[in-house]
Amino acid sequence: MAYVLLLLLSTIVSAQSVSAGYDVTFSVFGKIGEAVVRYERFDNRYVITAEGRLTGEAAAIGANRGELHESFGVIKEGMLVPELYKVTRSSDHYYNQSFFVFYPQERRAEEHRMNEKYGTKNHFDAKTFRIISTPYTTKSIKLKPLDYYAQNDLLSLFFNVQSLIATLKEGETKLVHAMGGSNKKGEVLLGNPGGEKRDNLLASMSNKEGHLATVLINQNIFKSDKGELWVRMDDALLVEEALLKDVLLFGDIRGYRTWSKKE
Numbered sequence: 001m002a003y004v005l006l007l008l009l010s011t012i013v014s015a016q017s018v019s020a021g022y023d024v025t026f027s028v029f030g031k032i033g034e035a036v037v038r039y040e041r042f043d044n045r046y047v048i049t050a051e052g053r054l055t056g057e058a059a060a061i062g063a064n065r066g067e068l069h070e071s072f073g074v075i076k077e078g079m080l081v082p083e084l085y086k087v088t089r090s091s092d093h094y095y096n097q098s099f100f101v102f103y104p105q106e107r108r109a110e111e112h113r114m115n116e117k118y119g120t121k122n123h124f125d126a127k128t129f130r131i132i133s134t135p136y137t138t139k140s141i142k143l144k145p146l147d148y149y150a151q152n153d154l155l156s157l158f159f160n161v162q163s164l165i166a167t168l169k170e171g172e173t174k175l176v177h178a179m180g181g182s183n184k185k186g187e188v189l190l191g192n193p194g195g196e197k198r199d200n201l202l203a204s205m206s207n208k209e210g211h212l213a214t215v216l217i218n219q220n221i222f223k224s225d226k227g228e229l230w231v232r233m234d235d236a237l238l239v240e241e242a243l244l245k246d247v248l249l250f251g252d253i254r255g256y257r258t259w260s261k262k263e
Helices: 056-061 156-160 162-167 195-204
Strands: 017-026 030-042 045-054 066-076 079-090 094-103 108-125 130-145 173-177 187-191 211-216 228-233 239-247 251-262
Touching (some): 045 056, 156 162, 162 211, 195 228
Antiparallel strands (some): 045 066, 066 079, 211 228, 228 239, 239 251
16 A cells, blocks of 8 residues: 555654644546544653555455554654554455564564455355355464564654754765565665756645655555655645655556644
């Protein structure tokens, strides 16, 4: 579900709690989904959620696909320290969960996977001369020690690098790491576009005001320049618009912020 990850940068906040809603469009089909991102702080603990779901005709075609990303952890010296990162993907045909458990003192992490797949089996009943359909569910559980360790997950990362993004010079990039990406090393490349790329980014946005950034997550679901997101943020570094160009040769996936609330 590309449109959820388009909005991960929305977790850059400084308030006690903040939430934002987005409409997600695909240039060929129009609006295809909605997403909501929320950050909450409870004393020295935090919770970040980013949830997206297909809507309308896209939901019917996509079997009601949805994603929920959740990061749970503590706040130490102004930084988010994740303890658990949870990713839930679901549709009419499957329900999958991945749990990334952090062991910071040992500098290691584990991924626990739970997968369910739904289907039907058909057989011919000779007595009734009818085809009988029987629903079934297959389940699997796996524990996978990871070959790398990162201090962040994909949600906590963008809160913790807020100052880094704000200070990147035009044309400058910075490699950071986070649990949860498809890259085997957890690499995420942040950038402040310059030159022709900056001109192209500005030309693609509906508004020319705000801060610009590029995010390369290397997710294999992205079929656009290795998954590079083009992002426009307001002065509080909350995403207003995000764009993924030329997806699957059909067009652009774009997220527009429709509302936000801070407390």
